[in-house]
Each structure stands twice: as structure tokens, then as C-alpha cells.
Amino acid sequence: MQDVNPSRLTGPPMRLRLGTTTLPMVGHVRMYVCGITPYDVTHxxxxxxxxxxxxxxRVLRWHGHTVTVARNVTDVDDVLYAEARRRGESHTMLATLQRAAFEGTMATLQVRQPDLSPSAAQHIGHVVQLAAALLDRDAAYERNGTVYARTSHAYATTGLDRETALQRAAEFHDNPGDPDKDDPLDITVWQAATPDDEVSWPSPWGEGRPGWHAECAAMVLALFGASVDLHCGGADLAYPHHACEAALAEAATGVAPFARGWLRAGLVSVNGEKMAKSTGNLVLAEDLLREHSPGAIRLMCLNRPWAQPWEYSPAELDLAEATLEQLYAAAARLEAQPGAAAVPAALLDDLDVPRALAIALEDGGQAARTFIELLALS
Structure with a gap:
């Protein structure tokens, strides 16, 4: 059900700018968010x-749009299976428990529950359909029960050179050295099963399972059709994941662009290194929530350009907590100020939270209250 004042629809046309892309929106907005691989805690x-x-x-809803959000769960993945083996438990149980923990953390951080929560395991049939469509269009080929997509061109859409793309493909386990590939940058849509595989499904090409990029492409196509209005994820997913996902969908449907806009949040680092389990520098969300308010954590993450990488430190969070207290004090002021309308306008312009915050703190009153409500900082 629509949860905003319909009078907002009668104002100036709503155009969300993200970087160099301006996205006029009409009515229904389709959002897809790359979700978790449920094998470990949320950092x-x-x-x-x-x-x-x-x-x-929230910005889109505030301006009168009905938004449908799908956030997937990648529960068909080698990393998940390996972690389950290490723990001595079933991968389905591990995925269920970690997914529940993640969703609890998101609820505490006031991240809205998505309207759709597809999982890769639920969409195996759609990956098979995607592979068949790509083969029909000569955008894929089959070797020894594995279906490969012709994606050697995809890296160019992200501005990378081929050498860097090959490095990224290896980093994300796309196996550029596979001798069955026509090109090292082609990716697997359907992977033939091996005797060591714990999980596989039937297909026209034999037992196997989906490739990672194909899972997201198939889920988007199954849920939203040939395209989405806004696709979200981390900046590290631009290549190969997002670029190959888009290439698969566009080749299968003939519709481009696959996504009208991309929101790739800047990476978080600690001591100069990207936050990741492999580097051992994880800062866990649940640990931060023991000593800090959800609003402060949200404000710390948001009070910067969305695409900008940034360095976490405890001082950053202490500053956000202090700024939030100033914001609450400003919101308590009763005098009328003109900034209330300027706050959502700033957020439409490249999600400019720092500018909107400056207006809220200076004008106070309704401007501050609008900022707090719109970004769920209470």
C-alpha cells in the first residue's frame, strides 16, 4: 500500500539523479538489490x-512512488558449501540461520524488509530457461555439459582494460583459465556437475548448477521482466558481477539497458584495506549496535557521497552520534523555516545527504524533522 501523501505527486516532476544519470520516474519503481551469500555474519x-x-x-516513496524491492539470497555458492563443511552442518541449515541473523540486523538498522526475497535455489528453473534463451540467440555455447555465455565484451561497460578484467575474473572465481572457454572472459551460466559436488539439479545438458552471475540475471528477469529501474549493490560488484549479469539479460531478451540506473555503494575499509573476511578486519554490525544507536550507524554510513569509498574508525561513529544529538535538538525548534522542502530536494540530487543534513541543522524545526523521518534516523 502506498505510504506517502498523494499531494506530493502534484509537485514538480520527480527526477532522481545518481552520478551522471538522471532517472525520471513514473508511478511504479522496480528496485533490485544484490543480497548476501548466507554463510557468515553481517559486517x-x-x-x-x-x-x-x-x-x-525511502526517497522514492517520499515523492509518491510505489516501490517494489527485491533483495536476493545467494544460497547456491561454493563459499557457502565450504563453510558448512567446515562447521560440520548442512548448507541449508547454515543458510537459514545466517539469513535469519542478517534479517534481524537489518530490522534493527531500520532497513525496510524487501517486498520480494528470492533465493537462487528457488530459481534454478529460471537459470535453465536463461541458458536455453542464450543458446537460441547464439549468445552462449555448450561444452561437456557446461553452458558458457559470450561475455568477453562486458568489461568495457565498466571502463576497465582487459588485463584488469582478467584479474577481477580470477578474483571472483570465474576461472578465466578454463580450457573449454572460447574466451577467458566468458562466464558460466550452467556448470556441469562433478563427482565432488554436493548439490546439483537436472538440466537439458545434464546434472549441474547455476553460475553466480546467471542467478541474479534469472531472478531479475523472473520477478520484473526484461529490466529494472534501479539496481543496487556494492562497488566491488561492478565487474564481473553486474556487468555480466546485465550482459546475460540483454543478450537473452534483446532489451537494453537492463538497468536504468545503478547505485553501487562505496567500499568500506579499515586501516587502508577493504573490509573483508579474508583480510581479517571485519567490523561487525551487531557489535556496533551494542554500544551505538541504529540512527548513528545509519548517519555515519549516509553522511558522505554514496559512491565514495571510506575509512571506518570509532571516531567516525562517535562523530555521527554527536551529530545525531545536534539534529534532534534542531528538530525540537518550533520556529518556521523554509528548509523543509529543500531537504528532500537535496536527496533527489544524487542522494546528497551532507547537503540535506546541513539544511536540517541550520533551519531546524520541520526541516530537521523531515530529514530524520525520511532517512529513518529516529
Whole structure:
């Protein structure tokens, strides 16, 4: 059900700018958010991405749009299976428990529950359909039960050179050295099963399972059709994941662009290194929530350009907590000021939270209250 004042629809046309892309919106907005692989705890880098996606959704809803958000769960993945083996438990149980923990953390951070929560395991049939469509269009080829998509061109859409793309493909386990590929940058849509595989499904090409990029492409196509209005995820997913996902969907449907706009949140680092389990520098969202308010964590993540990488430190969070207290004090002022309308206008302009915050603090009153409500900082 629409949860905004319909009178907002009668104002100037709503255009959301994200970077160099301006997105006029009409009525219904379709958002897809790359979700978690449910094998471990939620760190601040994950949380920041989902807080930004949530902020974009709230801005769109505030301006009178009905927004449908899908956030997937990648529950068919080698990393998940490996972690389950290490723990000595089933991958389905591990995925269920970690997904529940993640959703609890998101609820505490006031990230809206998505309207749709597809999982890769639920969409195996759609990946098979995607592979078949790509083969029909000669955008894919089959070797020894594996279906490969012709995606050697995809890296160009992200501004990378081929050498860097090859490095990224190896980093994300796309196996550029596979001798069955026509090109090292082609990606797997359907992977033939091996004797060591714990999970596989039937297909026209034999037992196997989907490739990661194909999972998201198939889920988007199944849920929203040939395109989405806004696709969200972390900046590290631009290539190969987002570029190959888009290439698969566009080749299968003939519709471009696959996504009208992209919101890729800047990466979070600690001590100069990207926050990741492999580097051992994780800052867990649940640990921060023990000592800090959800509003402060949200404000810390949002009070910067959305695409900008940033460095976490405890001082950053202390500053956000202090700024939030100033914001609450400003909101308590009763005098009328003109900034209330300027706050959502600033957020339409590249989700400019720092500018909107400056207006809220200076004008106070309704401007501050609008800022707090719109970005769920209470």
C-alpha cells in the first residue's frame, strides 16, 4: 500500500539523479538489490550497502512512488558449501540461520524488509530457461555439459582494460583459465556437475548448477521482466558481477539497458584495506549496535557521497552520534523555516545527504524533522 501523501505527486516532476544519470520516474519503481551469500555474519560494509539502498527507496516513496524491492539470497555458492563443511552442518541449515541473523540486523538498522526475497535455489528453473534463451540467440555455447555465455565484451561497460578484467575474473572465481572457454572472459551460466559436488539439479545438458552471475540475471528477469529501474549493490560488484549479469539479460531478451540506473555503494575499509573476511578486519554490525544507536550507524554510513569509498574508525561513529544529538535538538525548534522542502530536494540530487543534513541543522524545526523521518534516523 502506498505510504506517502498523494499531494506530493502534484509537485514538480520527480527526477532522481545518481552520478551522471538522471532517472525520471513514473508511478511504479522496480528496485533490485544484490543480497548476501548466507554463510557468515553481517559486517559494516554489507550494512552500508543496504542502508544506501534503503535510503534510495525511502526517497522514492517520499515523492509518491510505489516501490517494489527485491533483495536476493545467494544460497547456491561454493563459499557457502565450504563453510558448512567446515562447521560440520548442512548448507541449508547454515543458510537459514545466517539469513535469519542478517534479517534481524537489518530490522534493527531500520532497513525496510524487501517486498520480494528470492533465493537462487528457488530459481534454478529460471537459470535453465536463461541458458536455453542464450543458446537460441547464439549468445552462449555448450561444452561437456557446461553452458558458457559470450561475455568477453562486458568489461568495457565498466571502463576497465582487459588485463584488469582478467584479474577481477580470477578474483571472483570465474576461472578465466578454463580450457573449454572460447574466451577467458566468458562466464558460466550452467556448470556441469562433478563427482565432488554436493548439490546439483537436472538440466537439458545434464546434472549441474547455476553460475553466480546467471542467478541474479534469472531472478531479475523472473520477478520484473526484461529490466529494472534501479539496481543496487556494492562497488566491488561492478565487474564481473553486474556487468555480466546485465550482459546475460540483454543478450537473452534483446532489451537494453537492463538497468536504468545503478547505485553501487562505496567500499568500506579499515586501516587502508577493504573490509573483508579474508583480510581479517571485519567490523561487525551487531557489535556496533551494542554500544551505538541504529540512527548513528545509519548517519555515519549516509553522511558522505554514496559512491565514495571510506575509512571506518570509532571516531567516525562517535562523530555521527554527536551529530545525531545536534539534529534532534534542531528538530525540537518550533520556529518556521523554509528548509523543509529543500531537504528532500537535496536527496533527489544524487542522494546528497551532507547537503540535506546541513539544511536540517541550520533551519531546524520541520526541516530537521523531515530529514530524520525520511532517512529513518529516529
Amino acid at each position: 559494516l560494509g554489507h550494512a552500508a550497502t543496504y542502508i544506501w539502498a534503503d535510503a534510495a527507496e
